[in-house]
Amino acid sequence: MTKRPNVLVFFTDQQRWDTVGAHNNPLDLTPNFDRMAEMGRFIRNSFTCQPVCGPARSAFQTGKYPTTTGCYRNDIPLPEGEKTLAHYFGEAGYETGYIGKWHLAGGDPVPRDQQGGYDYWLAANILEFTSWPYQTDLFDGEGERHRLPGYRVDALTDAAIRYLDQKREKPFFLFLSFLEPHHQNQHDNYPAPVGYADRIAKRISSYPDDLETLGGTTRQHYHGYMGMVARLDEAFGRVIDALISLGELDNTIILFSSDHGCHFKTRNDEYKRSGHEASIRVPTLIAGPGLNGGGEITRAASLIDLPPTLLDAAGIDVPAEMQGYSLLRPDGLPEDEVFIQISESQVGRALRSGKWKYCVADPAADSWNDSASRSYTETHLYDLDRDPAELDNLVAAPEYAELRALLAKRLSARIIAAGEEPAEIVPAD
Template identity: 25%
Template sequence: MSRPNILFVMFDQLAALSLAAYGHPLVKTPNFDRLAARGTLFENAYCAAPLCSPSRFGMLTGLLPSRIGAFDNASELPSSVPTFLHILRQAGYRTCLSGKMDFTGADQLHGYEERLTTDLSPSDLGWTPDWDHPGKVEPWYHTLQSVAEAGPCDYSLSLQYDEEATFKARAWLHEQAGARDNRPFMLTLSVMHPHDPYQAPRRFWDLYDEAAIDMPAVPRRRAAQRGPAERRMHALYDRDEIPISDTQVRRARHAYYGMISYCDDLLGRLLDTLQALNKLDDTIVIVTSDHGDMLGERGLWYKMTFFDRAIRVPLIVAGPGILGGRRVSPPVSHLDLMSTFAEMSGVPLDGLAQDGRSLWPTLTRGVQPMGEVRAEYMGEGYQYPTFMLRRGDRKIVCSTDDGVSLFDLAADPRELNDLALTSQHAEELARLTSEIAATWDADALRQQVLASQRRRRLVHAALVTGKVAPWDFEPRQDAASAYYRNYGVDLPDPDAALRLPRKAMS
């Protein structure tokens, strides 16, 4: 059998726990649901860091972000670090990106052969945190303004970007189908939704009755009752500066659900395009997100914490050779994708260090994954690295300044009962804490983070002084070859190459 095409669809800030396929009773996602029914759904998939860039860079490389200096949203992904795009391209795939990937620095491709759009976020070092001055509030920090202003939306920057990225991805699929280049493709569509601000396109807002929108299962707690993570997030983006009412919480959740239904619509457009091109049956479709969203649970929003709503992501795979109608319970990680693509494409990693394990045996033969994942956070709002280990149903979160928390996710899925506070789990806690210490040197890593931040702040200050030479990716377009431009000058009919059904040859 010829090698399958790959369609990789990535959403931003889409929590697995907000999808119908993961048990949510309200959210309407028929395309996600159909994809899950004909493929394999990983019930407990995790990102490598609950923040955009570190998560994406870990996913692309199979390495914990700290191993490549990807500490925060202003970190570079070193050009010399292989990604799964390099692996697939070496295997003969035509690799293309439409949409965002949060690349910082001069390299805006990292193994992609083509890129159809510019990015959405800055490509410079301006969003570098400052652990030297942890109390400083940067202008680019989140606030609760997006919660206060939540509602339906007729047009927005995010909507414009996602429509452009999706349109160009679909156009590329049509062009690829008629091209002389007969390599299999690996197309990535990566969009902004359902990332805040919580503004749902009106058509998708109207799918939901606001009175039926569920409120957070775990309400916001008083200051004296908050745990370390809640206090930390309050200091980062809340600080009681923008009071939020129950009505605003409900509207933000309403908007988020509408935004997810919009994401489902984007996914459906791509699947319809593959179907129209007779490519769906020979294309592996992978859907995921870079991280989740707390969505008001515990009074928290966005990400940057290790509660499951923030760090657990959807991961659904369907296509030729993939087992259908299957749900996999043991925990897996984005870090597993690099090894998975390597095994799928037959490109040996040749001793390259990896922090993940191939999921290909799980996807094709039903082999159960090992059930262990690691994650970390070194971005804004913190002063020390924070680490997470999940093994089976146990999850431990550990940092120098916040201490240790231990949860049994089978018995306590809302993470309300911290087993670290009880003496009966002292032995288990000591064993897991020792394991974390053997994986990460927290003090040494903190010094690396501080040194990296200082370097990047200096470089950024210099590069925005005088004449600025941006790193932003600028898509190339050859207007002379677009549409009917110059048709008739020894060029074939451009419409005949794209029209469906295909024009009959005379």
Template identity: 30%
Template sequence: MKNIVYLLCFSLFNICSDKGEEKPTNDSTRKPNIVYVFADQWRAESMGYTGNPDVKTPNLDKLASEGVYFTNAVSTSPVCTPYRAMLLTGQYALKNGMFMNDIRLNPDSNSFAKLFKAEGYNTAYIGKWHLDGNERSAYIPKERRQGFDYWKVLNCSHSYNNSNYWGNDDKLQQWDGYDAEAQTKDAIAFIEEQAKNKTPFSLMLAWGPPHAPYQTAPKEFQDLYKNTDIQLRPNVPRELSEKTKNILKGYYAHCSALDSYIKQLQDALKRSNIEDNTIFVFTSDHGDMINSHGEEKKQKIYEESAKVPFIIKYPALLRKKGKKSDFLLNTLDILPTLLGMSGINIPNNLDGENITDVILEKREDYRKASLVACVQPFGQWKRKIGGKEFRGLITKTHTYAKDLNGEWLLFDNVADPYQLNNLIGNSAYITISKNLEKLLKEELNRLDDDFLPGQTYIKKWGHAVDSTGTVPFKW
């Protein structure tokens, strides 16, 4: 019934557009195309439109002005493989078993591309995969590609210049130059070819940057920051200031390079006359600490790790007005929302929600919190450097987390936006802490998460780890 309502909404929006507003030019009765673009390790605050004074992202700023951008988009498990598995399956990490890097997603999963293929979509994936086990450069056979037919993929690499990939011909090939640029050109060629026929398509483009190594973007983008005095977040320790500034120059260079490719993709959609009937998403799998709180990389609940950019543009439904939303969007909502917007039935076993009606303001913003979880610390956040299991919540005003020993973190993100003052045990926040504890229990119960030690889940799923609790990988 909901899908019928959404299809009626499509028609009503096309008929009842605001006076003087540009109308869609293509056939909006067709199922929309999907172009889902996501970077690796791009934190939410590293955008011009969020007020970052240094990073140059004019094209993403424009995209935000034409779509809906979320200020509270949360990576449910902020690390590569768990995010990607939740994105494709719509299931929580303890249900699909993908709670660490370098493990293999069940090839029989009823995942993203399979669901769209069943509705007549052509499917494509270009770029970083990181869902096929610990051999990062190995060939991935068709039966493990989760329903994606057009395929130019490497499981995982952080070499961004002249990197390798496996193509549709099942041969190991090489991207020419900076791989994100070459991958974007390939994505554009796919878009233009698909636009020639009437078949809807779903394309995922997964860039490797701005993940480290930070200093490998094309020179023209590195030069943008060469003489910039980078402004640091107040939670970066003073002794790490110069190191952090140098990292951010390279990080922002990657960001600006990717930003330029957003324009190329948008131009291709316009040229092909399919912009209006295409759902275009830009986001990231997780953020990057970059020395905030003296921490590196991801897996953590701090804002720099857990919050990501998320922009969705779909002129046929959402128009091109530009809108900011503070809804607490999480990773599990993405698949059901894209299915719902496309008029496709949503499987009952998904753990997120179709939030289309919230975006359209046809339903009140009902969500109180989004879950963030680390089931098993590993790799860049192994136990000897402070890694721990945790479950926590991000709300519009607070961040709260528990580890296996009890309450761990409580931040008032309004009064303390850089999360400098842990309020656990502060008598003025006891009631808030108790309310957040209750909300967390409800969410864990909903997801059948008993919050046990990570080793319990490693044994259950049969993952092979080393002495640090990490799945060792091979290049």
């Protein structure tokens, strides 16, 4: 039997798609991502299915929408018995490991029965509350605390390299989950490594169009945020170097993605939880054996599609209960669109279909306690070809009434397909 490939997920937190050179960021801070995107398969139009930490992670681990597992907002543990990628890879003969931020348990340290079935564990449930930029505390599988030296990105990367360097008979599946470039909650700032923010600030001559126009906390935070992105890319390069050194790069599938983006308080009073591109669009690539040289994947891809894509790339059957589709099988993919569920800031739903972005919400719903609604009202419509920064909301324009009715029908169908109850969509006034 041919040995299965190793699989490594490099997962960042709150990273906008346009932070990387492959998406034309002018700062040239991501040479490792850009090189791997060119070598492997760059997923150009990649989106989360839920722009908040815990729900996005539940979707990635299970391949199911957050409303299906019940993890529709933060602070809801993954239900007991829910199968994760660790279970599927483990059943296929893999040694599985998890390092970093989890955000799918009831607290820290994460008890063994809430560790998602991973064999090796060095993680924290809410890493931003157990660590600081230069003080990283993680817990092993038995709940023992370990303080790791260095900047937090480097501390996790060092731990991952130590894991990769272990002798093993089985292929590995390693999920490496960073906090960066997420803000440090307690101080509401973006603490880059010492010296990075000042250096990058001198190079910034303009900001992405949405941030340039709407402002938010951009001028206060963007240079620190991009400093964190730069260090993440250096860490990505170090992981690749380790695989080269160990002779495993050519036999390792690598997926890089993020749980959601960052709009710098331009769309609501925090950084995410909206249907806008800055909140939902993320940088994504997959590379490795059977993938390199395959060219870009340009169709719209959802985070819900990443679990089946990983299993498919490793030659493992995709379970029927997963709600996404392997991006490696274009003939089996549905419409070129993505469906987004939104919680905490609103009970909302969004559809990105072709050049159109269509958003709805229930203004009467309890955004913390209600996972869904039976009645939504239109809130946003954008023409992404003409208005990629989403500055001109067309939802109340009479000339788009017919289009809105068509998109409402499409969105209603996606709501039902995700396993939710049917819902009416009320036209904007």
